[in-house]
Amino acid sequence: MNALYAFFAVALLMLVAFFGVWGLGWNTLFAVMIPYAALAIFIIGLIYRVVKWARAPVPFHIPTTCGQQKSLPWIKSDRIESPSSTMGVVARMAMEILLFRSLFRNDKVQLEDKKRVTFQGNRVLWLGGLVFHWSLLIILFRHSRLFMQPVPDFMIFVRDIDGILQGLIPAVFITDIAILMALTYLFLRRVVFPQVRYISLPSDYFALFLLLGVVILGVLVKTAWKVDIEGVKVLAMGMFTFNPVVPEGIGPAFYIHIFLASVLLAYFPFSKLMHGPGIFLSPTRNLINNSRAVRHINPWDYPVKVHTYEEWEDEFREAIRGVGLPLEKE
Amino acid sequence: MYDAGKIISGIIIFFILVSFPIWISAASGTIGDVPELNLPADEEQCVEDAEWMRANHMDLLIDWRETVVREGVRVYTASDGKEYNMSLTDTCLDCHSPKAEFCDQCHDYVAAVPNCWSCHVDPGGS
Amino acid sequence: MPEEKLKPEEILDISYTPPQKDWIKPDVKFKKGSFGYAAQGKHLKYLDLPNPRDWRPQEDDWQLPEDWENIIVKGIKERLGKNRAFQLFLDVCVRCGACADKCHFFIGSGDPKNMPVMRTELLRSVYRKNFTMAGKILGKLAGARDLSVDVIKEWYYYFYQCTECRRCSVFCPYGIDTCEITMMGRELLSLIGINANWVTEPVANCFRTGNHLGVPPHAFKTSIDSALEDIEDVTGIKVDAPINKKGAEILFITPSADYFALPHWYTLMGYLMLFHEIGLDYTWSAYASEGGNFGFFQSAEMAKRLNAKIYAEAKRLGVKWILGGECGHMWRVIHQYMDTYNGPADFMEEPVSPITGTKFENARSTKMVHICEFTADLIHNNKLKLDPSRNDKWRLTFHDSCNTSRGMGLLEEPRYVINNTCNNFFEMPDNTIRERTFCCGSGAGLGSDENMEMRLRGGFPRANAVRYVHEEHGVNLLSCICAIDRATLPPLLEYWVPEVQVSGVHELVGNALVMKGEKERTTDLRGEPLNGKEGQEDV
Numbered sequence: 002m003n004a005l006y007a008f009f010a011v012a013l014l015m016l017v018a019f020f021g022v023w024g025l026g027w028n029t030l031f032a033v034m035i036p037y038a039a040l041a042i043f044i045i046g047l048i049y050r051v052v053k054w055a056r057a058p059v060p061f062h063i064p065t066t067c068g069q070q071k072s073l074p075w076i077k078s079d080r081i082e083s084p085s086s087t088m089g090v091v092a093r094m095a096m097e098i099l100l101f102r103s104l105f106r107n108d109k110v111q112l113e114d115k116k117r118v119t120f121q122g123n124r125v126l127w128l129g130g131l132v133f134h135w136s137l138l139i140i141l142f143r144h145s146r147l148f149m150q151p152v153p154d155f156m157i158f159v160r161d162i163d164g165i166l167q168g169l170i171p172a173v174f175i176t177d178i179a180i181l182m183a184l185t186y187l188f189l190r191r192v193v194f195p196q197v198r199y200i201s202l203p204s205d206y207f208a209l210f211l212l213l214g215v216v217i218l219g220v221l222v223k224t225a226w227k228v229d230i231e232g233v234k235v236l237a238m239g240m241f242t243f244n245p246v247v248p249e250g251i252g253p254a255f256y257i258h259i260f261l262a263s264v265l266l267a268y269f270p271f272s273k274l275m276h277g278p279g280i281f282l283s284p285t286r287n288l289i290n291n292s293r294a295v296r297h298i299n300p301w302d303y304p305v306k307v308h309t310y311e312e313w314e315d316e317f318r319e320a321i322r323g324v325g326l327p328l329e330k331e
Numbered sequence: 332m333y334d335a336g337k338i339i340s341g342i343i344i345f346f347i348l349v350s351f352p353i354w355i356s357a358a359s360g361t362i363g364d365v366p367e368l369n370l371p372a373d374e375e376q377c378v379e380d381a382e383w384m385r386a387n388h389m390d391l392l393i394d395w396r397e398t399v400v401r402e403g404v405r406v407y408t409a410s411d412g413k414e415y416n417m418s419l420t421d422t423c424l425d426c427h428s429p430k431a432e433f434c435d436q437c438h439d440y441v442a443a444v445p446n447c448w449s450c451h452v453d454p455g456g457s
Numbered sequence: 458m459p460e461e462k463l464k465p466e467e468i469l470d471i472s473y474t475p476p477q478k479d480w481i482k483p484d485v486k487f488k489k490g491s492f493g494y495a496a497q498g499k500h501l502k503y504l505d506l507p508n509p510r511d512w513r514p515q516e517d518d519w520q521l522p523e524d525w526e527n528i529i530v531k532g533i534k535e536r537l538g539k540n541r542a543f544q545l546f547l548d549v550c551v552r553c554g555a556c557a558d559k560c561h562f563f564i565g566s567g568d569p570k571n572m573p574v575m576r577t578e579l580l581r582s583v584y585r586k587n588f589t590m591a592g593k594i595l596g597k598l599a600g601a602r603d604l605s606v607d608v609i610k611e612w613y614y615y616f617y618q619c620t621e622c623r624r625c626s627v628f629c630p631y632g633i634d635t636c637e638i639t640m641m642g643r644e645l646l647s648l649i650g651i652n653a654n655w656v657t658e659p660v661a662n663c664f665r666t667g668n669h670l671g672v673p674p675h676a677f678k679t680s681i682d683s684a685l686e687d688i689e690d691v692t693g694i695k696v697d698a699p700i701n702k703k704g705a706e707i708l709f710i711t712p713s714a715d716y717f718a719l720p721h722w723y724t725l726m727g728y729l730m731l732f733h734e735i736g737l738d739y740t741w742s743a744y745a746s747e748g749g750n751f752g753f754f755q756s757a758e759m760a761k762r763l764n765a766k767i768y769a770e771a772k773r774l775g776v777k778w779i780l781g782g783e784c785g786h787m788w789r790v791i792h793q794y795m796d797t798y799n800g801p802a803d804f805m806e807e808p809v810s811p812i813t814g815t816k817f818e819n820a821r822s823t824k825m826v827h828i829c830e831f832t833a834d835l836i837h838n839n840k841l842k843l844d845p846s847r848n849d850k851w852r853l854t855f856h857d858s859c860n861t862s863r864g865m866g867l868l869e870e871p872r873y874v875i876n877n878t879c880n881n882f883f884e885m886p887d888n889t890i891r892e893r894t895f896c897c898g899s900g901a902g903l904g905s906d907e908n909m910e911m912r913l914r915g916g917f918p919r920a921n922a923v924r925y926v927h928e929e930h931g932v933n934l935l936s937c938i939c940a941i942d943r944a945t946l947p948p949l950l951e952y953w954v955p956e957v958q959v960s961g962v963h964e965l966v967g968n969a970l971v972m973k974g975e976k977e978r979t980t981d982l983r984g985e986p987l988n989g990k991e992g993q994e995d996v
C-alpha cells in the first residue's frame with residue numbers, strides 16, 4: 002500500500018513533465034527554471050539542515066565502542082573501532098562512509114525448533130547498499146563531463162573503465178546495470194521481507210522510485226531515445242554563465258529525466274536522504290574514546306539539587322556514631 | 332560541544348568538491364566556449380535531417396559500416412529517397428572536412444572518443 | 458518467576474514475521490509479566506519530581522496532568538535543541554532494518570515494536586507530526602501521528618522494554634543509538650509523572666542513604682564486617698576494611714549489591730582480600746556507597762544528582778584517586794558522563810598504582826580506574842601470587858556487559874584477569890560477545906520480578922549462547938563484571954540453563970589469590986569444597 006502511494010506520486014511527476022514539455026512546450030521551465038530552483042533549494046536546504054543540527058550541542062561523550070579501549074600500554078587497543086586519536090576517528094569514519102563498516106557486521110537471526118537461535122552473517126544488504134551508492138557516485142562523476150570544459154583525462158579514464166563492457170554491448174556502463182540491480186533489490190527487500198515491509202513508509206519507497214525513474218530515463222536517453230548530447234552540454238554549461246540555451250528537438254524523456262533529478266535534489270534536504278551529511282555528525286561514531294582522559298564539556302550544564310554529605314550525616318548521625326565511624330560534626 | 336568550525340569547514344569542502352567542474356572550467360577560461368562547426372557552404376541537407384543526425388549519427392555510421400563490410404552493399408537510400416555512397420571518407424568527409432573543424436569540435440566538447448579514426452584517415456587533415 | 462510458569466517452548470512460540478496491519482495506530486496491552494510497576498508517589502515527592510501519585514499502568518486512567526500534551530511537545534523541543542544526537546537520530550534513519558533482529562527483546566519476543574527502528578518510530582512519528590513540514594501536511598502518509606494517551610502508554614511499555622544496551626548502534630550504518638532515544642523517551646515520560654518504580658525507588662533510596670538498596674551507614678558497616686568474617690573463615694586471615702577514612706590514597710566505589718546480595722558477595726570478598734594482600738591504602742565510603750546509578754535510567758539530571766556524591770566524597774576524604782568495582786552502567790556513567798556531569802576532578806591526582814607505579818593515563822581527567830584495569834596491571838607486573846587450580850571446578854565463560862563493552866571498550870582486561878586466575882576458560886560464539894554481546898535482558902531498570910516474563914525473553918539470546926558453550930564445553934560458570942548481571946543472570950540461567958552459575962571476576966581472583974599467612978584453603982569463597990580437597994578428606 003505504502004509502495005503504491007509512492008509509485009503513483011512518482012508516476013504523477015513523470016506525467017507532469019511529459020505534458021509540460023510535449024503538450025504545453027514549457028521546455029525552458031523544465032530544462033532551466035526548475036533545475037535552477039532545485040539546485041537553490043538543495044544548497045540552501047542542505048546548509049539549513051546541517052546548521053540546525055550543528056546548533057544543538059553534543060552534551061555528552063557517547064561514542065559506541067566496538068573494540069578494545071586504550072588503557073594499559075601492553076594491551077593492544079583497537080585504534081579504529083575504539084578510536085584513541087583523531088586519526089583513529091578519521092579512519093573509523095572513512096570506513097563507515099566509504100565501506101559501510103557497520104552494515105558489514107550484519108547477521109541474521111533464526112529461531113530453530115522454538116529452542117535456540119542461530120546467527121548467520123548476512124551481507125546482502127551491505128552489498129546492495131554499497132553497490133548502489135558507489136554506482137551513483139560514479140554516474141554523477143561521469144555526468145560531470147557535461148558541466149566542465151575542457152574535460153580532464155582522468156574523467157575520461159573513469160568513464161572508459163566503467164564502459165569496459167562496451168566492447169561486447171554498445172553504450173552500456175557497468176554502473177548503469179549495477180545501480181538498476183541494486184535499486185531493484187533495495188525495493189524488493191522492502192516488499193518481500195515482512196520485517197522491512199512493516200517498517201517501510203511511503204517516503205522510503207518514494208526515494209527509491211524517484212531514483213529508479215531518474216536512472217531508467219537516463220539509460221533510455223542514452224540508448225533508445227538518443228539526444229543531441231552537444232546541445233545538452235551547451236545547455237548545462239550555459240547554466241553556469243546564466244545564459245542557458247535550450248536545445249531544439251529533444252524528446253520528453255530527457256526532460257522527465259531532468260525533472261525527476263531536480264525533484265530528487267530539492268527533496269534531499271527535507272528527507273531521510275540527509276543520512277549522507279548526517280553520518281558525519283553522528284556522535285556515536287565521530288568521537289574519540291577518551292572521555293576519562295579529556296573532559297567533555299556540556300555547554301548547558303546546570304547545577305542540580307544534590308543530597309550533601311552534611312545533610313546525610315545530619316540524618317544518620319546517631320547510627321554512624323553507633324558503629325564507630327568518623328563524623329565531621331560530633 | 333558544537334564543533335562549529337569543523338562543521339562549517341565540512342560544508343565548504345563539500346561544496347568546493349562537488350562544484351569542481353566549475354573550477355576546472357573557470358580556470359581554463361573556456362567556460363563559455365561552444366563548439367564551432369565548419370559547415371559546407373554548397374550543401375543544404377545532410378543525408379538525413381540535421382537534428383536527427385546530431386543525436387544519431389553514430390548509429391548511422393555503425394549501420395553503414397556493417398552493411399558495407401558484411402553485406403557488400405554500398406548504397407544508402409535516405410528517408411527522402413536520395414541515394415548516397417555509404418562511405419565515411421567519401422561521403423561524410425566530402426562535406427565535413429577537415430574533421431578538426433567539424434567532428435572533433437563536438438567530440439572534444441562532450442569528451443566522446445569515437446573509434447572511427449583508428450582505421451580511417453582524415454583526407455582533409457595535413 | 459511468573460505465577461503460571463511458562464515453559465521455554467511456550468516462551469519461544471514466537472514468529473519474527475510482523476502482522477500485516479501497520480503500526481501507526483497506537484496499540485498496547487499491558488500483559489502481566491511484561492511491564493514494571495509505576496513509581497509510587499512518595500518517591501517522586503521525595504525527589505521533587507512532577508505529578509506524584511500512585512497509579513497502575515494496566516488501568517485506563519493514568520492521572521496525567523491537564524496540559525500533558527504541551528509538556529511533552531515542549532519537552533521534545535527543548536531536547537532537540539540540547540542534544541544533537543536526539544535530533545540527528547530522529548532525522549537520519551532510512552529504515553533499512555539492519556537493527557531489527559539485533560535487539561534481544563525482539564529476538565525473545567518477536568514483538569515488531571521491539572525492533573529498535575520501531576521503538577524509535579514510536580517517538581519519531583510524534584516528532585514528525587509536531588516538528589516537520591511533511592508530517593504536518595501529509596500526516597499518516599509521512600509516518601506522522603498525533604500525540605495521545607495511547608501513544609504515551611506505548612512509550613511507557615516499549616521504552617521500559619529497552620535496556621539501553623546499545624547493541625543496535627553497533628550495527629546501524631549511521632550509529633543511531635536507541636539508548637539515546639529511550640533515555641529521551643523516559644525523560645519525557647518523567648516530565649508528566651510517568652516513571653518505573655524499579656528505577657525511581659532505588660533512585661530515592663540512593664539520594665537519601667547513598668545507595669540503591671537504602672542501606673543506612675550502620676548496616677553498611679555491619680555488612681562489610683560480616684564479609685571480613687567470611688574471609689577469615691576461608692583464609693584464616695583478619696582483613697581490615699576502612700570506611701570513611703580521611704587521607705586514604707584511594708576511594709573505592711562499587712555497586713551496593715556487591716555488599717548485600719548473592720552471588721555479588723563473593724566478589725566483594727575478592728576485592729577485600731586483594732586490597733589486603735597488596736596493602737592498599739584505601740577507604741570505603743558509607744555516603745557514596747553506590748557505584749551504580751539508576752538515575753541514569755530516568756534522566757540526565759537525576760544521573761547527575763546521584764553521581765555528584767562520588768566526587769564530593771573524594772574531595773571530603775582527600776583521596777588521590779578513585780577505584781571502581783565491577784559494574785556495567787556504573788562504568789558507562791563514569792567513563793562517558795561523570796567528568797562532564799560533575800568534573801573537573803582537579804582536586805585529585807592522576808591515578809598511579811601505588812603497587813606497580815603504573816600511571817593510568819587513560820583516566821587522567823576523571824581520576825577513576827576500573828578494578829579490572831587495576832588488577833590486570835598487578836598481575837602483569839607479577840605482584841600477585843595466584844593459584845588458578847583453585848578455580849578448577851569451574852569451566853567458565855565470560856559475559857561482556859553491554860556498557861563496559863559498547864560504552865567503554867573494556868574487553869581484554871577482564872579476560873586477562875580470568876586467564877590468569879582460571880584454567881578452563883571458553884568464549885561464547887563471536888556474534889554474542891565483546892561489542893556484539895547480548896544484554897542480560899534486565900538492565901536499565903527492568904529487573905523487577907513483575908517483569909519476569911519479559912526478562913526471560915530479553916535474556917534468552919544471552920542464555921542461548923551460554924547453553925551453547927555449556928553443551929559444547931561443559932561450561933558451568935558464567936563470569937561477568939556487572940552487578941545487575943549478577944542479580945539477574947541467576948534467575949535467567951535457572952530458567953534456560955540451570956546447570957550454569959554466575960560469578961563476578963574478582964570472586965575468581967579471591968579464590969586464586971595466595972595470601973601471605975593464609976591457612977590451607979579447604980573451601981572456595983562460596984564455602985563449597987575446593988576441587989579435589991573434599992575427595993582427599995574423604996579418603
